[in-house]
Amino acid sequence: MALWQGKSKRKSTGGRRVLCRGKRKFEIGREKQYTKIGAQSLRQYRGMGGIIKIGMLAAEYANVVDKNTNKVQKTKILNVTVNPADPNYVQRNIINKGAKITTELGDAIVTSRPGQDGAVNAVLIQN
Numbered sequence: 001m002a003l004w005q006g007k008s009k010r011k012s013t014g015g016r017r018v019l020c021r022g023k024r025k026f027e028i029g030r031e032k033q034y035t036k037i038g039a040q041s042l043r044q045y046r047g048m049g050g051i052i053k054i055g056m057l058a059a060e061y062a063n064v065v066d067k068n069t070n071k072v073q074k075t076k077i078l079n080v081t082v083n084p085a086d087p088n089y090v091q092r093n094i095i096n097k098g099a100k101i102t103t104e105l106g107d108a109i110v111t112s113r114p115g116q117d118g119a120v121n122a123v124l125i126q127n
Helices: none
Strands: 035-037 041-046 052-059 061-066 071-082 100-103 107-110 121-124
Touching: 035 071, 061 100, 061 107
Parallel strands: 035 052, 061 121
Antiparallel strands: 041 052, 061 071, 071 100, 100 107, 107 121
16 A cells, blocks of 8 residues: 555644645655664665665664764674664564664664665764
8 A cells, every 4th residue: 555645634723625636656655664683685765856765674784883982883783672763663673763772882872764874873872
């Protein structure tokens, strides 16, 4: 089923809005592809204007920044510990922006959007 991202038939006050036209193909959104932990898997999407977005379907490594030394290291992702977007994402090991992940260096918070950027970037949490 397609996700329509056009205007609603209702106003914010609850009143009815009369639409001046029907649905358009460019208003259709794509289905969500969640980034999970596993062997790296990427997928290309066509965006508005023909731009190419690279979505990450599975991630094995993350680029983690240590703020003390200001260096970036590529480390293995072990699991997802906290996800404020949805508590169920922790059980399913789904990575998105704001998720707290456990890496070989320690706990880190994801700062990128893996479903649209094609990479997992994170900042190490100071203990």
